[in-house]
Ligand SMILES: Nc1nc2c(ncn2[C@@H]2O[C@H](COP(=O)(O)OP(=O)(O)OP(=O)(O)O)[C@@H](O)[C@H]2O)c(=O)[nH]1
């Protein structure tokens with residue numbers, strides 16, 4: 001069988017639904033999703049092998065105005081991803097002005113010569129579909145997209161059309177990953193991300209942006225004849241008062257976060273999980289190279 005492959009970058013500003021789309025395309029949750037902007041911090045690869053064709057999707061952090069070293073790192077991930085693929089998917093929301101970040105992304109398509117599709121996501125939120133025409137017209141003035149596709153990832157509307165379009169970019173090549181691969185992320189990283197997702201979902205204001213999660217221990221053992229994984233995680237935050245809020249009154253908030261995370265981890269790892277979470281303060285870690293690297297951003 002002659003195999004084909006296509007590398008596809010998923011880009012856009014924060015919170016437009018890039019990771020949701022990745023999960024939808026791959027058919028499994030490989031990237032965390034929250035309603036907070038800047039949820040994704042690094043490149044996440046999702047793989048879909050459909051008969052002879054393998055699609056390698058690269059979910060990226062939302063491009064934004066950098067305020068910390070971590071932001072610089074995140075934005076760099078986006079630019080490097082665009083340079084490396086066969087086609088880019090630019091996600092945007094149906095209404096509102098084109099942002100500077102979006103203009104920058106269009107420029108990167110022009111500079112690299114990479115073709116792009118414009119995906120107008122969240123059309124389920126529109127009362128009338130015509131509302132998105134202004135946005136589409138404005139984007140079309142900036143760049144000649146190979147296709148413009150209105151979609152709703154939430155309702156899986158239009159996603160099949162995206163796949164049909166993407167088939168055009170697949171070129172004869174060996175598959176880069178084994179055919180049953182879903183993601184390049186190790187289990188440990190996914191576990192930390194699941195905990196961070198629950199943390200983000202429960203926290204507000206500036207706390208989510210200043211948190212990171214590491215897995216200090218992940219070890220399987222047998223307990224009364226049953227397999228169980230002991231998982232120890234550390235949640236880092238930037239201030240003492242943030243630590244107080246994450247832990248909550250009498251530890252109630254941390255318990256809520258840890259319980260939500262444990263349930264999803266058990267589902268994901270298909271084994272009973274004993275999860276312990278600690279909270280530590282590392283002031284201004286987002287600007288400190290050593291910590292950024294320790295937390296896996298390099
Ligand atoms: N109504 C609606 N909401 C959506 C749709 N797709 C995604 N969302 C929501 O939009 C929010 C952001 O989704 P993400 O997938 O995390 O967005 P992202 O672009 O990866 O965000 P960053 O990683 O922060 O750049 C979440 O609350 C999603 O549930 C959609 O089609 N319709």
Ligand SMILES: [Mg+2]
Nearest residue numbers: 018019039040
């Ligand atoms: Mg994301």
